[in-house]
Amino acid sequence: MMRIAIINGRVLDPSQAAGEPVAKPVFIEDGRLVAKLSGDADRTVDADGLFVFPGLIDAHCHLRDPGYEYKEDIASGTASAARGGFTTVACMPNTLPVCDHAALVHYIRDKAVRQGKARVLPIGAVSKGQQGQELAEIGLMAEAGIVAISDDGHPVETADLMRKAMLYASPFNLTVISHCEDMSLAGGGHMNEGTWSTRLGLRGIPDIAESIMVGRDCQIAGYTGLPVHIAHVSCRASVRLIREAKARGVPVSAETCPHYFALTEQACDGYNTMAKMNPPLRTPDDVEAIIEGLADGTIDVIATDHAPHHNDEKDLEFALASNGIIGFETAFGLGYTLLVRTGRLSLRQFLAAMTVNPARILRQPLGSLAVGAPADVLVADLETPWTVARSQMRSKSRNTPFEGMTLAGRPVMTICEGRITHDELC
Amino acid sequence: MMLNQKDLLGIQLLSADEIRLVLDTAETMKHVISASSKKTAHLQGKSVITLFYENSTRTRLSFELAAKYMGAASANVSASSSSVNKGESLIDTVRTIDQMGTDLLIMRHPQSGAPHLIASRVRASVINAGDGMNEHPTQALLDLFTMRARKGGLAGLQVAIVGDVMHSRVARSNLWALIKMGATVRLAAPGTLLPPGLDSLGAIVCPTVADAVRGADVVMGLRIQLERMQKALFPSVSEYARFYAVDESMLQLARKDAIIMHPGPCNHGIEMPTLVYDSDQSVIQEQVTNGVAVRMAIMFLLSSRRNV
Numbered sequence: 001m002m003r004i005a006i007i008n009g010r011v012l013d014p015s016q017a018a019g020e021p022v023a024k025p026v027f028i029e030d031g032r033l034v035a036k037l038s039g040d041a042d043r044t045v046d047a048d049g050l051f052v053f054p055g056l057i058d059a060h061c062h063l064r065d066p067g068y069e070y071k072e073d074i075a076s077g078t079a080s081a082a083r084g085g086f087t088t089v090a091c092m093p094n095t096l097p098v099c100d101h102a103a104l105v106h107y108i109r110d111k112a113v114r115q116g117k118a119r120v121l122p123i124g125a126v127s128k129g130q131q132g133q134e135l136a137e138i139g140l141m142a143e144a145g146i147v148a149i150s151d152d153g154h155p156v157e158t159a160d161l162m163r164k165a166m167l168y169a170s171p172f173n174l175t176v177i178s179h180c181e182d183m184s185l186a187g188g189g190h191m192n193e194g195t196w197s198t199r200l201g202l203r204g205i206p207d208i209a210e211s212i213m214v215g216r217d218c219q220i221a222g223y224t225g226l227p228v229h230i231a232h233v234s235c236r237a238s239v240r241l242i243r244e245a246k247a248r249g250v251p252v253s254a255e256t257c258p259h260y261f262a263l264t265e266q267a268c269d270g271y272n273t274m275a276k277m278n279p280p281l282r283t284p285d286d287v288e289a290i291i292e293g294l295a296d297g298t299i300d301v302i303a304t305d306h307a308p309h310h311n312d313e314k315d316l317e318f319a320l321a322s323n324g325i326i327g328f329e330t331a332f333g334l335g336y337t338l339l340v341r342t343g344r345l346s347l348r349q350f351l352a353a354m355t356v357n358p359a360r361i362l363r364q365p366l367g368s369l370a371v372g373a374p375a376d377v378l379v380a381d382l383e384t385p386w387t388v389a390r391s392q393m394r395s396k397s398r399n400t401p402f403e404g405m406t407l408a409g410r411p412v413m414t415i416c417e418g419r420i421t422h423d424e425l426c
Numbered sequence: 427m428m429l430n431q432k433d434l435l436g437i438q439l440l441s442a443d444e445i446r447l448v449l450d451t452a453e454t455m456k457h458v459i460s461a462s463s464k465k466t467a468h469l470q471g472k473s474v475i476t477l478f479y480e481n482s483t484r485t486r487l488s489f490e491l492a493a494k495y496m497g498a499a500s501a502n503v504s505a506s507s508s509s510v511n512k513g514e515s516l517i518d519t520v521r522t523i524d525q526m527g528t529d530l531l532i533m534r535h536p537q538s539g540a541p542h543l544i545a546s547r548v549r550a551s552v553i554n555a556g557d558g559m560n561e562h563p564t565q566a567l568l569d570l571f572t573m574r575a576r577k578g579g580l581a582g583l584q585v586a587i588v589g590d591v592m593h594s595r596v597a598r599s600n601l602w603a604l605i606k607m608g609a610t611v612r613l614a615a616p617g618t619l620l621p622p623g624l625d626s627l628g629a630i631v632c633p634t635v636a637d638a639v640r641g642a643d644v645v646m647g648l649r650i651q652l653e654r655m656q657k658a659l660f661p662s663v664s665e666y667a668r669f670y671a672v673d674e675s676m677l678q679l680a681r682k683d684a685i686i687m688h689p690g691p692c693n694h695g696i697e698m699p700t701l702v703y704d705s706d707q708s709v710i711q712e713q714v715t716n717g718v719a720v721r722m723a724i725m726f727l728l729s730s731r732r733n734v
Binding site for chain 2: 193194195196197199200201202203204270271312315317318320
């Protein structure tokens, strides 16, 4: 196996004791982090002027494989993840067929091992076919290697099934990830409900469509004492409910996505379908609340919700266009530029939200640069500005609203279990 | 003075000066409609396509006659008899139409923003003939034309708009246009048929029809679609008529010389009694005639801009 020495870089590992980045070498051998190499390095990386972090972990993405390989597949999706600095990605089960049984879990894991440029952790469905009726074979999927369950893309509509999912998943050491959306309020809407939806003549989705379900799930978690993880939090009302629940000791955790702190509903102006997502982009006040939630720890995780779509699924009338954007290759830069550079989050807080925190929620021994840990490493340039360019992306899809945006914070090398998966330094 | 854009997508994108230009040009065009020989050469050698994804009588006919009066070659594409039924995307459909040498493409579409989607993909000038709940700019321009003709001006006018504001592109386009021209707009509708944020966009939202209509120079009714009832947005037609019809008692509250408008088609006896619809104060038939003049003006202005 390869021996890699990363020298002259400044190292920060948010899983370790507090402190500033320290100048020290990082050594990798046989896919693990080691205190020193047993022989000469096969590759010496001069990280002078660069930073060395644990590889990023994405708790929420869509790899579209199987069934929608024209949008993305495991090879292209993980190549995109690697370029974005990710070494681990957890993929949602809304594939075709739905990942609601062990055979599909095996398929995803096997294909990821053979073709992947990142560790792929499948998330299983809560209900068969994500239909919200009967529980999926959660135990058998756990045995096959899922790390959580979710009906993401759809809400678990009844409180009864959500409670049963938490109760049933608990002995299998799985967290339920909840897509919070009250369909009776959200159904038929295409963007945030407010002045902008009125102005554009589009049906709105009120923020209470999300927060009412967040409130419900916090109450179920409080009642059962079992954990729930709230996916893609987009609005102030949800942040407030999660903050209150956490203060009461409810085992709730939460994630947001870069677009919820980078963009507002105004991005939909001109019927820009690249700004169409679910939950929808909200108001400037919601953006502020998301950042406050990240800063005070109410929101634990920044996930991408990487959602590739083919051009002809976005190049449509706004109401007919698909929801979602690709996110792997812009997440780190957006977070560093908009959260850290602005002084709202420390570098450590930001990194924790993309490494050790998602590892904790997915219950994986990852996201650390401790000796003996898997050698998942990100080398990043935090100084040189770069411009988002679709043409350079590794994803099969090009649906990003950030084209042309200048960011700081660029992954220049990604190493997954000792294997170099992205390399701009050679 | 010219229009500053290739397309007419919505009133939101027009300046007050551009609106004035359209209205002034329409004055000239109105003479053509009343002449014994309805023929001009304003669109000689131009081709005009109407592409309607929704049913329409007056808007479509009004555009087609306007084009013919000005000497254009015109044709229409119906969504029901075209490749649209084979699942062709909107962009592919309009690119095909564009390649046949179309100068003016007039489109009605059930989705808000559909004209905005195609405008940058075709050489033809796109005219929005109604997109979803968003805008119906030529309707608003003909409404303003009618108001101006009857009232002598637009600035300072008190305009009451009553009915399903939520789903109405006519209400939105009129709101944008009237505010730009210095008029005051008061809206009344069931609470379930009012979109959020109207006050921040410059309208005055009134709790009752009486509050909206009191002292108004113009009272405009909007069509209520009966399928809204099935979605629980109002309880029944008779209850709607009881609280939201523009009837004689409401008219008593408006100015004596107030005019009654309706974009049509009207549900007689629901939005307004037939007596009001046909009253001396009603300018509803005049709106239809003015619609042809305004559409002639818009097509002429957009196509002459292209000649420069």
